[in-house]
Amino acid sequence: MADRSEYDAFVAVAWQRLLRTAYLLSRDWAVAEDLVQTALIKAWLAWPRIQDEPEAYVRKIIVNVHVSWWRRRRRQVEVTTGSPPDRTGAADDMGRADERDVVWQALGRLPARQRAVVVLRFFEDMTEAQAAETLGCSVGTVKSQTSKALAKLRVDDSFASTYARRG
Amino acid sequence: MPIDQRDLHDLLEERSRPAAGRPIPWESLRTGITGARRRRFTAVAGAAAVAAVTAVAVVASGGVLSLHGTDEDGQIAASAAGSIPAQFEEADGTVYRRVATATLDAPREKSVTFDVEVHGKPLAVLADCPTPSGVMAPEVAVRVPDVFKVFTLSPVSFLGAGCERNGAVPVDVAPLPAGTRRATFTIDAPTGFKNIAPHDRPERWRFGVYEWTPPPTMKAASPPAEPPPAIGGRPHEFTLVAKKSITWPAAREVTITVPNRGRSLAFVAYCGGDIARRLIQEVRVNGRPVKGSTTCIAGTADRRIPFTDLGGPKPRSQKTVTIQVRLVAKIAEYRQRPGTLTVAVYGKPG
Numbered sequence: 001m002a003d004r005s006e007y008d009a010f011v012a013v014a015w016q017r018l019l020r021t022a023y024l025l026s027r028d029w030a031v032a033e034d035l036v037q038t039a040l041i042k043a044w045l046a047w048p049r050i051q052d053e054p055e056a057y058v059r060k061i062i063v064n065v066h067v068s069w070w071r072r073r074r075r076q077v078e079v080t081t082g083s084p085p086d087r088t089g090a091a092d093d094m095g096r097a098d099e100r101d102v103v104w105q106a107l108g109r110l111p112a113r114q115r116a117v118v119v120l121r122f123f124e125d126m127t128e129a130q131a132a133e134t135l136g137c138s139v140g141t142v143k144s145q146t147s148k149a150l151a152k153l154r155v156d157d158s159f160a161s162t163y164a165r166r167g
Numbered sequence: 168m169p170i171d172q173r174d175l176h177d178l179l180e181e182r183s184r185p186a187a188g189r190p191i192p193w194e195s196l197r198t199g200i201t202g203a204r205r206r207r208f209t210a211v212a213g214a215a216a217v218a219a220v221t222a223v224a225v226v227a228s229g230g231v232l233s234l235h236g237t238d239e240d241g242q243i244a245a246s247a248a249g250s251i252p253a254q255f256e257e258a259d260g261t262v263y264r265r266v267a268t269a270t271l272d273a274p275r276e277k278s279v280t281f282d283v284e285v286h287g288k289p290l291a292v293l294a295d296c297p298t299p300s301g302v303m304a305p306e307v308a309v310r311v312p313d314v315f316k317v318f319t320l321s322p323v324s325f326l327g328a329g330c331e332r333n334g335a336v337p338v339d340v341a342p343l344p345a346g347t348r349r350a351t352f353t354i355d356a357p358t359g360f361k362n363i364a365p366h367d368r369p370e371r372w373r374f375g376v377y378e379w380t381p382p383p384t385m386k387a388a389s390p391p392a393e394p395p396p397a398i399g400g401r402p403h404e405f406t407l408v409a410k411k412s413i414t415w416p417a418a419r420e421v422t423i424t425v426p427n428r429g430r431s432l433a434f435v436a437y438c439g440g441d442i443a444r445r446l447i448q449e450v451r452v453n454g455r456p457v458k459g460s461t462t463c464i465a466g467t468a469d470r471r472i473p474f475t476d477l478g479g480p481k482p483r484s485q486k487t488v489t490i491q492v493r494l495v496a497k498i499a500e501y502r503q504r505p506g507t508l509t510v511a512v513y514g515k516p517g
Contacts, residue, residue: 015191020183029185033192034324041199099170100178122172123179155175 024119025066060134063116070112114149251375259441260382267376273356280353288378289498291337295373310351322447381503388414391439394511398474405433405513412509416502420493421510431515432477436492437466440506447495
């Protein structure tokens with residue numbers, strides 16, 4: 001029988017981390033909470049088998065449920081160009097802030113899978129192999145999705161190329 | 168000028184930081200896993216049609232209190248258990264008439280789509296689930312011709328509550344636009360969970376779509392269940408300080424003000440009648456909204472009730488603490504269905 005106290009303790013500890021990931025995926029706090037709850041409920045059922053790495057299991061569900069929901073509801077999403085406009089000008093603080101805002105908006109326009117790759121690689125700091133395992137796809141797919149996403153976000157891939165660990 | 172990957176990391180870090188201020192919605196989490204608890208309980212007891220109830224702490228602020236609940240028997244109120252009847256009546260006299268049925272034979276079928284004629288009455292979905300699990304529950308989307316928006320179940324968007332009770336409780340569909348004559352229902356099987364235990368994997372579900380009509384004359388609401396004299400683990404941490412009940416729909420809000428004596432406070436809020444689990448409750452403490460509970464849970468005398476911990480003692484400068492709970496009905500016909508709302512405030516003895 002699953003240990004409820006361990007499960008509760010896990011939820012109490014992991015909730016905020018999971019919610020952050022879910023929010024970055026969904027960009028809506030209510031949807032993010034739904035995502036995390038859905039994943040935690042499923043985790044309870046599998047609890048005896050996942051106690052070694054429950055957070056990875058829950059994160060995997062969050063990512064995949066998000067992709068599934070996004071596919072189902074994408075008809076509602078406004079059609080956009082998917083990329084921020086080219087920008088010029090000095091890199092002063094104000095310009096930097098503007099640039100970050102533009103990147104944030106562009107992140108919201110990425111397809112769910114590309115957004116998931118960005119969140120896993122550059123927020124969760126996962127290797128390509130870990131991201132592939134979480135998304136249930138190949139390392140090659142993670143590489144190509146990362147490249148496409150960064151191009152759309154106008155994130156310079158040559159900067160800090162070792163910042164995100166390579167798988 | 169492009170940003171670099173460290174900037175991207177910092178941006179993601181910054182934008183997700185408000186998560187720290189959002190409490191864990193223990194109540195709805197508990198509601199979702201109740202089905203799993205019940206399945207174990209049923210296997211041991213060999214009994215059918217038991218409703219397991221959990222003790223829950225919803226933490227508005229401060230630490231997590233005792234969360235270890237015990238399963239207790241409860242009676243399922245609806246008269247439709249275990250089947251998709253052509254028509255049935257709930258305890259308040261509301262009649263549910265079936266307008267469509269569908270079968271989803273998972274995992275062979277991923278989804279089922281069907282059209283429903285709509286006659287201006289509220290719609291609800293009743294599920295005959297293969298297991299009494301609220302977890303591996305299908306999702307329902309409703310589309311109306313020429314309307315961009317996709318409608319879901321309400322107030323919770325998935326069918327978990329319906330499956331938890333093995334189809335005994337119809338779950339409402341969010342109100343469709345006025346004048347809707349036809350709606351297309353799509354019910355999707357849950358997918359992508361290869362690691363789930365075999366007995367929790369998607370199987371064959373049956374569904375009924377119902378339109379419901381409250382009785383022409385509203386019945387009187389049954390008296391509300393009394394709140395427990397103490398709550399919060401064993402031994403109980405909080406004792407009853409004040410309580411108040413109102414009768415829906417004549418009144419829609421309970422306000423309780425208690426003096427601030429420098430002790431920790433908690434409260435419970437629950438509904439009686441067939442409005443329970445179907446109306447939204449909005450909670451404010453000293454005028455500030457409290458997250459953590461979206462539906463008014465069912466409360467009965469033999470149940471342990473979820474409670475909201477208001478955190479540690481309030482500053483002495485605050486002379487009183489006021490708790491307001493307001494019921495909201497997205498579906499207008501609920502104004503013709505009776506029920507009660509009870510709020511009870513508890514204090515931790517100094």
